[in-house]
Amino acid sequence: SYELTQPLSVSVALGQTARITCGGNNIGSKNVHWYQQKPGQAPVLVIYRDSNRPSGIPERFSGSNSGNTATLTISRAQAGDEADYYCQVWDSSTADVFGTGTKVTVL
C-alpha cells in the first residue's frame, strides 16, 4: 500500500515562511493535494494538483512536488494559519491516501 509521511509538527515565526513536507515513493509522478484543518472544523482544500490554489485561498499558500517529496509552503505566516495540514494523493493500488498530518504552530 502507498504511504505518505509528514512531520508531526512545524513551528514558524510570525511573518516568516513555513514549509511542510509530504514524503512518498516517487510522489513526483502523482498529483498532490493539501488540506488545512482548524480545531473543531472540517478540512479545507488549500492546494490541488501540486500547486494550484482554489479561489479564496491566499497567494501566501503555494505547493511544489518533485522526486519523493511534495512541499506546501506558507509565506508570511499569520496566526490564522495555525492548523493541521494534510497531503493527499490517489494511488492506483491504494486509492485515496492521506498523509499523517502536520500541526503548524505560529510563534
Place this chain on the structure above:
Amino acid sequence: EVQLVESGGGLVQPGRSLRLSCTASGFTFGDYAMSWVRQAPGKGLEWVGFIRSKAYGGTTEYAASVKGRFTISRDDSKSIAYLQMNSLKTEDTAVYYCTRAVQFYFDYWGQGTLVTVSS
C-alpha cells in the same frame, strides 16, 4: 453556494448497522463523484470510499478497512449520497465527512457527523 450536510450519526452498538446521509445543494449533484472521509478522535484523516457519477458508471471504491462492510450509494433525484455501515466495530468510531470529489481531490466538505460505536 455549495453545501453538504451530513446526518444520521449517533451511538450504535458493535455489530449493528447505521446509515449516514449527505444532502447536497448549490451544484448539479449528478455531475460529481462523492466521497466519504472519516477522522477518529484525535487522529488524522482516513479516506473511506467514493462513488463515481453515473456518467462514469456510478461505480464505487472502498478503503481496505471498510470493504465488505460499508456501501456507498447515491440518489441523484434527491441530491443525496449515502453511507451504509454494517458490522460496525469500535474502531469505526469517528467523525464522518461527506465530500465532493473532483479528479481525485475533495473540493468541498460537509461539517461532519459523529458515529460512536460502543456497548
